Amino acid sequence: MAWKFDEKSPIYLQIANHIKMQIISQEIKPGQKLPTVRDLAEEAGVNPNTMQRAFISLEQEGMVFSVRTSGRFVTEDKALIEKVRHKLAQFELQSFITKMTIIGFDKNDLSSVLDHYIKGEMK
Known part of the structure; x- marks a missing residue:
């Protein structure tokens, strides 16, 4: 397919x-x-x-x-693979932070929001 x-x-x-x-x-x-x-x-x-x-x-x-x-x-080269993995993670995190601030979340509150989401406390 x-x-x-x-x-x-x-x-x-x-x-x-x-x-x-x-x-x-x-x-x-x-x-x-x-x-x-x-x-x-x-x-x-x-x-x-x-x-x-x-x-x-x-x-x-x-x-x-x-x-x-x-x-x-x-x-x-496992170090290269890990470097690319971290670079991608950094890009995704930056994208997430940008989108969350656009919808009104303060950067200082994001770790709390993520923590609640990971624990399944968000609906």
């Missing part, structure tokens, strides 16, 4: 981010071989050139690497 994409950003970046999320969430393990460009393009429902561009983006970030005639693999 084809993946779902939005029109807010280029498809290749959405694909790269999807694969990156699978890597940092350990769905795809360090050192694991990735499917071929053709196979993954077919799964995602995109042109192989789009998938190739996503892989090039991931290679430039160091998240994946190519071994000639063997395919592409996830980096084994």
Whole structure:
């Protein structure tokens, strides 16, 4: 089944981010071989050139690497994976804080709001 994409950003970046999320969430393990460009393009429902561009983006970030005639693999650099994971978390937290302040919460109250939510005390 084809993946779902939005029109807010280029498809290749959405694909790269999807694969990156699978890597940092350990769905795809360090050192694991990735499917071929053709196979993954077919799964995602995109042109192989789009998938190739996503892989090039991931290679430039160091998240994946190519071994000639063997395919592409996830980096084994666990420090890099952790760094990317923390960077994504920081981005998500900043987005959350911005949205919460827009709807009227004071930044100083957010930890209390989160604490109540995590404990299941919010309805």
